[in-house]
Every structure is written in structure tokens, then in C-alpha cells.
Amino acid sequence: MSIILDHVNYVYSAGTAYEKHALKDISLKIEDGQFIGIIGHTGSGKSTLIQHLNGLIRATSGAIYYNGEDIYDKGYPLQKLRGKVGLVFQYPEHQLFETTIFKDVCFGPKNQGLSQNEAELKAFEALRAVGLSERLWYQSPFDLSGGQKRRVAIAGVLAMKPEVLILDEPTAGLDPKGRDEILDQVVRMHRELHITVILVSHSMEDVANYVGRLIVMNRGQVMFDGVPREVFAHYQELEAVGLSAPQVTYLMHDLRRRGLSVDESATTLEEAKASILRALQVGSK
Amino acid sequence: MLRDITIGQYYPADSVIHKLDPRTKLFATLLFVISLFTFRSWAGLALATVFLAVLIRLSKVPLRYMVKGLRAIVVILLITALFNLFLTPGKVLVEWWIFSISYEGLISAGKMTVRLIFLILGTSVVTLTTTPNALTDGLEKALRPLNAIRIPVHEVAMMMSIALRFIPILVEETDKIMKAQIARGADFESGNLIKKAKNMVPLLVPLFISAFRRANDLALAMEARCYHGGKGRTKMKPLQYRRRDAVVYGLVLVYFAGMIAVRILL
Structure with missing residues (x-):
């Protein structure tokens, strides 16, 4: 089970003044069960990239394989693919439309051709998985707070039982508390539902603590692809393209420069703390 | 998916037409549209064609881009052409059941189609070369009376x-x-x-x-930002005529006079 992108190119509005080469020769392999972060500046092509993964955008050239099958083959069931590769857009709460939250979450499974009962069961599980309190389920989605609406929207995709869940900037516009809650929820879903999760973000802090693999996009190309500590080691190059490593990386490099022998590749607060304490102990002995 | 809609879409390019004052362009469009409905003879049609071709050429907007806008009116074009084709009395060319096509019908269908196509192309030259803001600025100033x-x-x-x-x-x-x-x-x-x-x-x-x-x-x-309507409001960049606008006004008037002359003389 995997998604393979083979030399994918995408050109917007070819042949007009607005022509833009949004993706340049992208080749990637996304393995089952991975937790991936895609990072990039606005306009780096990350949103375009993820829309290729469920066939919403058709590559100008190149091929995409889902579980070994070419999704551009004639007769390939794209609608089914979209159930397997669930895509949650930016500000997903803007797509809510039903009279109650529960009905809205049922929309996806119903489109998959499930019966009312089955759809409701899926919706039930999905709303549970995003941690939305049961007393809200039969209210209008428009009465909720921003963070809650977003949970409902994520549940709407989750209810289709995707094998891969892609979230485009799931924390955009949320306050720090809402942001942490959503991210923790995503981590829990990855662990408990055993699904592949792809998290798109422009904030290093968001993804550094969670993902196992980090893909950095710049100008339509993959700039770095590896585990976060490897990627953050290039923090100067990241800065050159308008991104930044997590605060921790800077702190550790500064400490190192001032003579404390800490581990610069620490990416999370916990690791940093442990490393600093260790260095201090060594120093005081 | 929906990116093909060209109505009201500005096409950025660096051309004389882009730089003209929007009022000039509005005036020229008005005269061009009127002129389209004055010609009867082939000479008039030829003159209008030349005028439009020069405009499109000068605007530096690809013709392909303009023709895309025509897709929206294909149905109207077809209906107009068919009505003209079948309902114009005159020398009968083909007759079948209750339908008959006359020579005059054929000519008038052709002319009407060309008129409508020119109408759309001519007006889209304006919308493609003028930003919506400039266009409304121009309208506002021109209609101030x-x-x-x-x-x-x-x-x-x-x-x-x-x-x-x-x-x-x-x-x-x-x-x-x-x-x-x-x-x-x-x-x-x-x-x-x-x-x-x-x-x-x-x-x-x-x-x-x-x-x-x-x-x-x-x-x-x-x-x-304290918006309170138009009273006492001034513009940061007031519209100003330049020499090229005067030249274009002149050329358009000459063209219009030419069309009228052709209509009277031929």
C-alpha cells in the first residue's frame, strides 16, 4: 500500500500570460502508515501537490500510482480513490452545509453508496475520533466555534474511512490552544486508526514535534525530504527560502556556539531539555 | 475547472490600448458598436474588419484568448443566424417543406453573425485591456453629468x-x-x-x-476607513487625458465618419 509519484509536472493556465509551472518533476513514494509533514512557502506548490494525490488535479505529465495502480488509467474509479485518500482542505469549515452536524458528516459515506444505517455508523465513529462532544451532534454546524467546526469538517472526511488522510493547514486561523488540540487529535488518529497522515503546513513548529518524515517544497520542487532532524540541520538553507527551523534548533546552535556541548539536532522541547541538562551536568563535574 | 470564464477579466500586457484613458476606450467602443449597425455594403464591413483587426493587433492580447469569450454566445449566434436565414423573404435558393432559404436571408444571416461576433470582440478588447477599476473610474467620470x-x-x-x-x-x-x-x-x-x-x-x-x-x-x-459615499470624495489618481487619447479620439471619429460616408455613398 503506497502512493508513488513518478516525475509529476503541473502547469497552470498553459499558454496564457498567467502560465505557472506549479510542480516540477516531483517523484515521491509515500509508504503506508507514515506520518508526513509537507512544508513550504505560500505558492511553493504544496497545495497543488496534495490535490494530485486524490486525482482532483490531473498532472500535465508524469504518473501517479495508488497501491500499484495508475490513477490516470482509463476506467480507474477516481471517486473511490477519493474515499481512500481523504483530503481536508484549508478552512474546511467553509464547506459545511447541512442542517445538523451529524447529517453533514454523513455526506461523505452516503456518496460512497452506503446505506443510511452504515453511513450513520461511520459518522458516529468519525465524530468520536475527532473528539466532538455528543451533545453537539444534532446542532447546526454554523453555531459552533472555529475549532469545533474544523473538527466536524475533518470528521466529514474521516467518515469515509480513508487509508490516507491529508490535512491542508489544519491549524490555520486557530488560537494556540485550538492548534494544539487539533494536532494532538491528528496524532491520536494516526496512532489509533493506523492510517497514513500527511500534514501540510508552513509552520515548522507545528510539524516538527509530530511527523516522522518531512518534505520541504520550494518553487514547485522537493527541496529536502527526510526525518525532521536531518532537514533542520539545513536551517540556513531553509532560511534562505523564507522558511525557518523550530526555535529549538536556533537555541541549540546558539548554545553550541557559546561552548555548551549540546546536541544540535534536537527538534522538540523535551529532547532539547534533556540534552541541555546532560551538557550542564558534564560541565559541572 | 472554472478558470475559463473570461468576462470581466483583465489580460495584462504592455500595449498602447492598455495605456489609453478608459473614457477614450468607452467612447471608441460606443462609436464602434453603433458603426456595426450602420453598414449595409461590403465596403462598410471591410472597413469595420480592418478597424477591429488593427485594434486587436495593437492590444497585444492573443486572438485565441478573445475568441474563447465567444463560446458564451454561440447559442445566441445560432438562433439569430437561423431566424435570419429562414425568415427573410426574397429570391429563393433552396426550398424544403415549409422551410425556404433566400439569397437575401443568406446574406443577412451572414452579416448579422459577423456583427455580433465583432460586437463581442470589440467590447472584449476594452474589458481585456482595462482593469475593472479603471473601467468604473472611466464610467463614473463620463457619466458624472x-x-x-x-x-x-x-x-x-x-x-x-x-x-x-x-x-x-x-x-x-x-x-x-x-x-x-x-x-x-x-x-x-x-x-x-x-x-x-x-x-x-x-x-x-x-x-x-x-x-x-x-x-x-x-x-x-x-x-x-470612513467611507461615506461619493460626496466630496477625491481620487488619488485622477483620470487624465494624454496626447495619445486625443489621437485616438481623432482616429475613431475619422473611422465613424468613414462608415457613415460609405453608408451614404455606396
Whole structure:
């Protein structure tokens, strides 16, 4: 089970003044069960990239394989693919439309051709998985707070039982508390539902603590692809393209420069703390 | 998906036409449109063709881009052509059952089609080379005399420019919502008319909500900047005629006079 992108190119509005080469020769392999972060500046092509993964955008050239099958083959069931590769857009709460939250979450499974009962069961599980309190389920989605609406929207995709869940900037516009809650929820879903999760973000802090693999996009190309500590080691190059490593990386490099022998590749607060304490102990002995 | 809509879309390029004052372009369009309905002879048609060809050439907008805008009126073109073709009396060329095609019908169908195509192309030269803002600025200034008979020209112009400004935003929004619902398995294509209309609900509800939200935000932002209508309002960049505008006014008038002369003489 995997998604393979083979030399994918995408050109917007070819042949007009607005022509833009949004993706340049992208080749990637996304393995089952991975937790991936895609990072990039606005306009780096990350949103375009993820829309290729469920066939919403058709590559100008190149091929995409889902579980070994070419999704551009004639007769390939794209609608089914979209159930397997669930895509949650930016500000997903803007797509809510039903009279109650529960009905809205049922929309996806119903489109998959499930019966009312089955759809409701899926919706039930999905709303549970995003941690939305049961007393809200039969209210209008428009009465909720921003963070809650977003949970409902994520549940709407989750209810289709995707094998891969892609979230485009799931924390955009949320306050720090809402942001942490959503991210923790995503981590829990990855662990408990055993699904592949792809998290798109422009904030290093968001993804550094969670993902196992980090893909950095710049100008339509993959700039770095590896585990976060490897990627953050290039923090100067990241800065050159308008991104930044997590605060921790800077702190550790500064400490190192001032003579404390800490581990610069620490990416999370916990690791940093442990490393600093260790260095201090060594120093005081 | 929806990116093909060209109405009201500005095509950036560096051309003489782009640089003209919008009022000049509006005036030229008006005369061009009138002139299209004055010609009877082939000479008149030729003159209009040359004028339009020069305009398109000067505008540096690819012809392909303009012709795309014609797709929207194909049906109107067909209906007009057919009515002219079958309902014009005259020397009969072909007759079949109750239908007959006359020589005159053939000619007038042809001319009418050309007129309509020229009409669309001519006006789209203006919309493609003028930003919506410049266009409404031009309209506002050109129609200012109507203030005297209590027509709120500024307010109408403001509404127009907001409406124009919102077309691409709402198109993009529609595209986004559509994609998001397709990602949830929605189907906007198959089924009969009633089913299709029903399938639009997941698109239309979020779109309306978003339109209202945007309108609300915009009104608030305008109020926060003390917008209070057109009274006493000045422009940061007032429209100003330059020499090239005078030249174009002259050329357009010459063209118009030519068309009238051709009509009278030939």
C-alpha cells in the first residue's frame, strides 16, 4: 500500500500570460502508515501537490500510482480513490452545509453508496475520533466555534474511512490552544486508526514535534525530504527560502556556539531539555 | 475547472490600448458598436474588419484568448443566424417543406453573425485591456453629468466595481468548495436535471454563506476607513487625458465618419 509519484509536472493556465509551472518533476513514494509533514512557502506548490494525490488535479505529465495502480488509467474509479485518500482542505469549515452536524458528516459515506444505517455508523465513529462532544451532534454546524467546526469538517472526511488522510493547514486561523488540540487529535488518529497522515503546513513548529518524515517544497520542487532532524540541520538553507527551523534548533546552535556541548539536532522541547541538562551536568563535574 | 470564464477579466500586457484613458476606450467602443449597425455594403464591413483587426493587433492580447469569450454566445449566434436565414423573404435558393432559404436571408444571416461576433470582440478588447477599476473610474467620470438629475453615479460605479472585483473571488471560491465536496465524494455531473439541482446544494449553501461573510467584512472595512459615499470624495489618481487619447479620439471619429460616408455613398 503506497502512493508513488513518478516525475509529476503541473502547469497552470498553459499558454496564457498567467502560465505557472506549479510542480516540477516531483517523484515521491509515500509508504503506508507514515506520518508526513509537507512544508513550504505560500505558492511553493504544496497545495497543488496534495490535490494530485486524490486525482482532483490531473498532472500535465508524469504518473501517479495508488497501491500499484495508475490513477490516470482509463476506467480507474477516481471517486473511490477519493474515499481512500481523504483530503481536508484549508478552512474546511467553509464547506459545511447541512442542517445538523451529524447529517453533514454523513455526506461523505452516503456518496460512497452506503446505506443510511452504515453511513450513520461511520459518522458516529468519525465524530468520536475527532473528539466532538455528543451533545453537539444534532446542532447546526454554523453555531459552533472555529475549532469545533474544523473538527466536524475533518470528521466529514474521516467518515469515509480513508487509508490516507491529508490535512491542508489544519491549524490555520486557530488560537494556540485550538492548534494544539487539533494536532494532538491528528496524532491520536494516526496512532489509533493506523492510517497514513500527511500534514501540510508552513509552520515548522507545528510539524516538527509530530511527523516522522518531512518534505520541504520550494518553487514547485522537493527541496529536502527526510526525518525532521536531518532537514533542520539545513536551517540556513531553509532560511534562505523564507522558511525557518523550530526555535529549538536556533537555541541549540546558539548554545553550541557559546561552548555548551549540546546536541544540535534536537527538534522538540523535551529532547532539547534533556540534552541541555546532560551538557550542564558534564560541565559541572 | 472554472478558470475559463473570461468576462470581466483583465489580460495584462504592455500595449498602447492598455495605456489609453478608459473614457477614450468607452467612447471608441460606443462609436464602434453603433458603426456595426450602420453598414449595409461590403465596403462598410471591410472597413469595420480592418478597424477591429488593427485594434486587436495593437492590444497585444492573443486572438485565441478573445475568441474563447465567444463560446458564451454561440447559442445566441445560432438562433439569430437561423431566424435570419429562414425568415427573410426574397429570391429563393433552396426550398424544403415549409422551410425556404433566400439569397437575401443568406446574406443577412451572414452579416448579422459577423456583427455580433465583432460586437463581442470589440467590447472584449476594452474589458481585456482595462482593469475593472479603471473601467468604473472611466464610467463614473463620463457619466458624472447624470448627477444633475439625481442619479447616484458614484454609488452605482462603486457597486459595479465591487461586483466586478468579486467575480474572480467567487469563481475561485466556487472552485474551492466544489473540489472540497468532490473530495467528499460529491458528484456534480451525472444524473437528470432535478438530481443535478439537488446535488448543487452542498455547493450553493457554503457559497452563499461565504458571499455574505465577505460582503459583511467588506462593508465593515469600508466603514472603518470612513467611507461615506461619493460626496466630496477625491481620487488619488485622477483620470487624465494624454496626447495619445486625443489621437485616438481623432482616429475613431475619422473611422465613424468613414462608415457613415460609405453608408451614404455606396
